[in-house]
Each structure stands twice: as C-alpha cells, then as structure tokens.
Amino acid sequence: VAAKSDKPEEWGLDKPVEVVVTLKDGAKKVLKIGKEAKADKKEVTPATPAAPGRYASLDGRPGVFVLPAQLSAALDRPVLDLVPRTVDAIDATKIARFEAETPSGVFKLIKGTSPLWTIDGAGVSGAPAETGRVVDLEMAWFGLKPETYASYGKPLDAATLAKFGLDKPAATARVVLKGDAGKPETTRVVVIGSEVPGKAGARHARIDNK
DSSP: OBSOOSOGGGGTOSSOEEEEEEOTTSOEEEEEEEEEOOOSOSSOOSSSOSSOEEEEEETTSOSBEEEEHHHHHHHSSOGGGGSOOOOOOOOGGGEEEEEEEETTEEEEEEEOSSSSEEEEETTEEEEEOOHHHHHHHHHHHHTOOOSSOSOOSSOOOHHHHHHTTOSSOSEEEEEEEOOSTTOOOEEEEEEEEEEOTTSTTOEEEEETTO
16 A cells, blocks of 8 residues: 555554564564555445455565455454363263352252253242253353453452452352262352443353362
8 A cells, every 4th residue: 555654653553563473593574563444445345345454564575555354353362362262061961950149049950850950949949940941051051161361370369350240249150060970069160240341241250260
C-alpha cells in the first residue's frame, strides 16, 4: 500500500505490535503490525472483506503492506490464548452421580437402574430426573474445556481468587466417578465465579482446583 514507511504513525506503526522470529543461525526477523487497514471497496465480498487486515512492515524491507486479517489475528493475541486448553477426559461408564451447589440449593443426581437418574436435595428426594436434561449435563462435562485463560502459572492466593469471584463462588458442580475394583471414588469439580466483563454469559471458573 506504500513504497516507503517514513510516516509510521499514518499506518499505526509508530506503536506497533512486534513479532520477532529468531532463526536457527541466530538472525532475527521483526514484523511490525499496525492499525486496521481500510477496505478498498465499499461492497463486502469474500474477496474484499469488511476488515481486510492490518498494516504491517518487515524489518529490512521498505514499504508497508496489508497483513491478512486471519494471520494478523493469529499473531496479535494474548499469550494466554496459546496455553493448551485440554482437560482430562471423563469416562461416562464410571459416572456415579452429579452434585451441584447453586443459589437455588444443593442437590445430587444419582445414577441407578429404574429410574436411571434420581434427584436428591433442594427439597426433592428420590424423584426421577428427566433423562434428556441429564444427557445435556453429561455432554457439558464431556466437552469441558476453557475458552481461554484469565490467569495461568501463578499461585491462586486469596486476592487472585477474589479477583475472579472464586472466593465466593456463584455455583460449584461436581461429577463423582466410580473407582476401579478396590479403589475409591474420584471427583472432578468446576467452581464458577464472576462474570467476564464484555462477554455476555461467560464466567470465570476453576477446573479441578487448578
């Protein structure tokens, strides 16, 4: 878009995001990412999207070019987005019960034979649970993983827990798994904290007290 980059402020390159790649021989390449580029055409199509990308420059080369939006988004992202979001899988055949502590009360969903699931707690005792709703709960556990991390690798002291509303949780959910022969049950737990600012419906949470 420009043969020279002698006016970096025009492209947002006076205060850029810098991506440094170090090669095996020790040489470094620096990519500078500036502000969002302007679309050349008013009509939005797959070939000319509304957000074509970001202005950028590469050390050692003159000029400013447009870095595609998908690539610029991949390069300019919070470091915590790079942390693996995997969670240990749950064996559905070993589920013994679900437990929940919510504003409406404390209750358990206990797996049996007939009925398959019963409710115990929150003013209800031994009532059959709707299987479809329990399946939804199972699927939520099977697909459990963080969307991203708000904190990672730091001790979760009292101040950190309070920052994310985890000192006084909005709710706590557990799934209790049967142990193998001669071994005790194990429990997986999700503690739900405060709402994430700017993300409707999203909440801070802690998985397995980690």
